[in-house]
Amino acid sequence: MLEDNYAAVQKKIAEAAIRAGRNTEEVKLIAVTKTVNLATVKRAATLGIRDFGENRVQDAAEKVAALPELNWHFIGHLQSNKVKEVIPHYGLIHSLDRLSLAGALQKGADRSDLTVEALVQVNVSGEESKFGLEPRELVPFLDQVKIYDRLILKGLMTMAPFVDDPEETRIYFRRLRELRDRCRENHENLMELSMGMTNDYEVAVEEGATMVRIGSAIFNAHQ
C-alpha cells in the first residue's frame, strides 16, 4: 500500500541519515510519478508528500496542470523546444546537461519574465548511455552560464549505474559530492545534491544527498 511504502521509505531515509550523522530534514524526498496517474498523485499528496518528479513533458502535462500547488521537479532529458512548457509549471529542473539548453532556458524565462532554477546533471560514472556533463566539463560550464541571469543553479544531479549491489554506487555519489564541494569555492549557491533512486537511495543519503528521487519503492507495492 502507498501509505506503508511511503512510511518505509521515510524510515530508511531517516536511518541512513543517522548512520551518516546527518539531519533527516536535510533530505528532500521527491516522489517520481512517471508511472502513475493523476488519482494516485492526489492520494500521495494526501499523505503529505509535496515534491513530485516527472521525466516527460507530455505524459506529465495533465498531472502538473491539475495540481499546481505541488512542487514539480523535471528530472528527465529536456529538449530545448520543450522549455516553454516546463518553465511555468516546474520549480526545479534537475537535468541541465548542455550549454544550448541553458541558452534556451534563459530565453524562455526572459520571454515569460520568470527565473528558472536548475541542477547541472553530471555523468560521474562515464557510462555512454547516460546524459550529463563529464566532471571535467563542469567548471568551464559554470563559468559559461554565468551570463544567463535568469538561470539560477542550485546544485548537481547524477544517476548512478544500475547494479545489483547498491554499495557499488557509493563511489559515484561520493564523487558528485566532492565535485559540488570543489565548485562551491566559486559558486556558493551550489548546495543541492540530487542523487539516489529506489535501488540506491540509502547509500546516496549516506553520501550527502539533499534530494532523492524515488518512484518504484513508493508506487510499486512489491518493493
Ligand SMILES: *Cc1c(COP(=O)(O)O)cnc(C)c1O
Ligand atoms: C524514474 C526515475 C527515477 C525513479 O526511479 P525508481 O527506480 O523508480 O525509484 C529517478 N530519477 C530519474 C531521472 C528517473 O527517470
